[in-house]
Amino acid sequence: MTCYHHDELVVALRRASRVLVEQRSIRDLEETLGLIVSAAVDTIPGVDAGSISITEHGRIETRHPTSDAIGKLDDQQSELREGPCIEAIEDPPETGVVVACDFAGADAERWPRFGPLAVEAGFRALMSTQLTATSSMRAALNLYSHREDAFDEHARTLAGLFGSQAALLLYGSDHMTHMQRAVDSRDLIGQAKGILMERNKIDDEAAFQMLVRTSQDTNLKLTHVATWLTRDVSAPNDEPSGEG
Numbered sequence: 001m002t003c004y005h006h007d008e009l010v011v012a013l014r015r016a017s018r019v020l021v022e023q024r025s026i027r028d029l030e031e032t033l034g035l036i037v038s039a040a041v042d043t044i045p046g047v048d049a050g051s052i053s054i055t056e057h058g059r060i061e062t063r064h065p066t067s068d069a070i071g072k073l074d075d076q077q078s079e080l081r082e083g084p085c086i087e088a089i090e091d092p093p094e095t096g097v098v099v100a101c102d103f104a105g106a107d108a109e110r111w112p113r114f115g116p117l118a119v120e121a122g123f124r125a126l127m128s129t130q131l132t133a134t135s136s137m138r139a140a141l142n143l144y145s146h147r148e149d150a151f152d153e154h155a156r157t158l159a160g161l162f163g164s165q166a167a168l169l170l171y172g173s174d175h176m177t178h179m180q181r182a183v184d185s186r187d188l189i190g191q192a193k194g195i196l197m198e199r200n201k202i203d204d205e206a207a208f209q210m211l212v213r214t215s216q217d218t219n220l221k222l223t224h225v226a227t228w229l230t231r232d233v234s235a236p237n238d239e240p241s242g243e244g
Contacts, residue, residue, distance in 0.1 A: 046150035054139040083114040088128035088140035096130035102148035124148040129163035192226035
């Protein structure tokens with residue numbers, strides 16, 4: 001890679017970083033995913049379209065495809081369990097980047113079922129980059145091109161580095177989402193306990209035990225019981241009872 005390419009790479013990554021963190025996007029997982037896709041498509045040479053694939057409930061689902069055709073292709077990879085996206089998520093090389101140079105040529109035998117579908121949709125090449133920062137969250141950035149052999153060494157290097165950077169942002173966003181949910185749950189349970197304490201003239205521990213017992217008796221999560229109680233605070237006759 002030439003000095004010019006090194007400079008171009010640094011500039012591209014700095015630009016992508018600014019886009020990804022603007023407006024506190026790291027706090028919102030879906031917003032972050034969308035920004036990752038748009039920044040990658042705008043930054044990496046040879047890319048015409050993109051998406052993110054992420055594992056949910058044992059299934060690989062697409063996020064923020066730049067067109068309906070891309071969303072369909074991602075879904076077909078998931079259904080067939082075949083394609084660069086699947087390899088990038090489940091069995092990536094050390095670089096984390098899986099490249100199909102030409103679905104109608106050199107890579108026709110490697111992905112015999114998915115390749116023809118990509119060609120039919122107008123895409124000859126695909127580069128999928130692993131975006132995994134933890135074992136519990138697996139994802140890949142998918143970059144499509146209408147041209148065969150669209151991704152040179154520079155594009156592959158940029159995709160790998162961009163993927164590493166995006167993985168950290170994705171991890172941060174996911175971690176922030178879980179933290180916010182925990183805080184929201186704690187606040188919700190606190191509100192529910194306050195309602196029970198005021199109406200039943202009991203202390204904090206007794207109110208919490210009432211919530212726990214109601215959760216067990218109704219087979220509902222504690223947060224669901226708390227939600228019901230706080231939403232129906234104006235209906236005293238419907239509030240959870242401490243009696244069996």
